[in-house]
């Protein structure tokens with residue numbers, strides 16, 4: 070028999086070191102979720118909370134999907150683990166083929182990981198290995214972007230552009246430089262969709278090429294839409310210019326689609342939405358609907374072929390994880406892709422995007438709101454910071470929303486939402502109503 074579990078209010082909270090959370094503040098007033106279904110979470114106090122953020126931008130098909138549960142159960146009972154080194158199992162190949170079929174043009178070689186952070190570090194390593202295999206081992210630099218988030222591995226942290234995520238952790242990777250971020254309130258506040266101004270910020274890449282030498286740069290990595298620093302939508306023409314400059318200098322372009330992948334913009338991947346194709350693409354989150362940890366790096370054929378060098382008995386890429394292509398994760402992902410396809414969820418996101426945009430922009434003019442920015446089923450609502458410090462008003466709004474039945478995310482003074490793609494019109498209206506009411510209540 071299972072051991073009896075303590076009730077939520079009887080828990081000892083001291084042992085668990087909670088990630089990306091002020092532990093002492095949280096443990097004084099914890100927010101515990103105990104169940105989820107469809108668009109809703111249930112809290113330990115029994116409150117229903119609208120999940121307007123798909124968990125952490127990952128539960129794209131909504132919570133507790135029976136097909137995924139069944140697939141996971143079946144897989145656990147059939148083949149719970151298979152070694153992925155010098156061995157494999159059929160589902161890993163089936164899943165890779167399914168992913169290749171929905172991938173942007175030519176990105177049809179897939180490397181499995183367990184998270185977004187691992188996908189990013191894997192993509193950076195593949196970029197280095199590719200250049201080295203073709204005799205350009207001097208290309209060791211990476212270019213990231215200010216306000217970028219690429220997870221928490223040493224590689225992703227180094228190319229990321231969030232000071233709080235970097236400050237405590239030493240020198241990181243050498244040879245990394247950053248593009249400027251594209252956030253421009255003065256020119257672009259309250260843009261609907263892609264902002265008009267800022268494509269020229271991509272030209273800074275030319276300056277970095279001149280500074281470092283283009284032939285020392287292995288790859289540029291950006292999120293097509295930056296999520297974690299408060300939803301930064303790329304200005305019109307910006308990604309196209311990055312692509313052109315990378316091409317001119319033999320630099321690989323990596324799109325980090327950990328958030329934008331699997332339908333968030335109404336296409337399978339953001340690169341299809343923008344018609345800009347990277348050379349590598351990092352994904353995770355929506356790959357399994359968030360239910361089992363898994364990531365996938367999509368690689369253009371020429372990069373894969375470039376690494377497949379040397380004698381055939383020698384490992385081409387000395388890289389991989391014990392759980393790369395884990396059978397249970399593969400089963401969850403295949404069932405997730407089935408749901409996306411059968412229910413047309415990517416198209417559904419596309420068809421809801423205009424309604425989402427208008428609903429969110431109706432909050433313009435509410436107290437404290439200095440910007441609203443959106444694309445696909447994503448929104449960022451930025452507040453004027455309060456005098457007592459940046460982030461305080463944003464946190465108060467997050468808390469007020471949570472306490473009144475709306476789960477949204479907060480990044481500094483920006484509230485972000487990115488709901489499951491199954492969201493209905495009435496729930497979009499409810500999210501706006503609750504956010505609007507919370508804005509009126511906070512100071």
Ligand SMILES: Cc1ncc(COP(=O)(O)O)c(C=O)c1O
Nearest residue numbers: 184185186218219220325327328
């Ligand atoms: C763009 C991007 N890259 C990487 C990551 C890291 O993913 P994980 O937390 O699964 O390691 C995230 C997580 O939010 C992300 O948004």
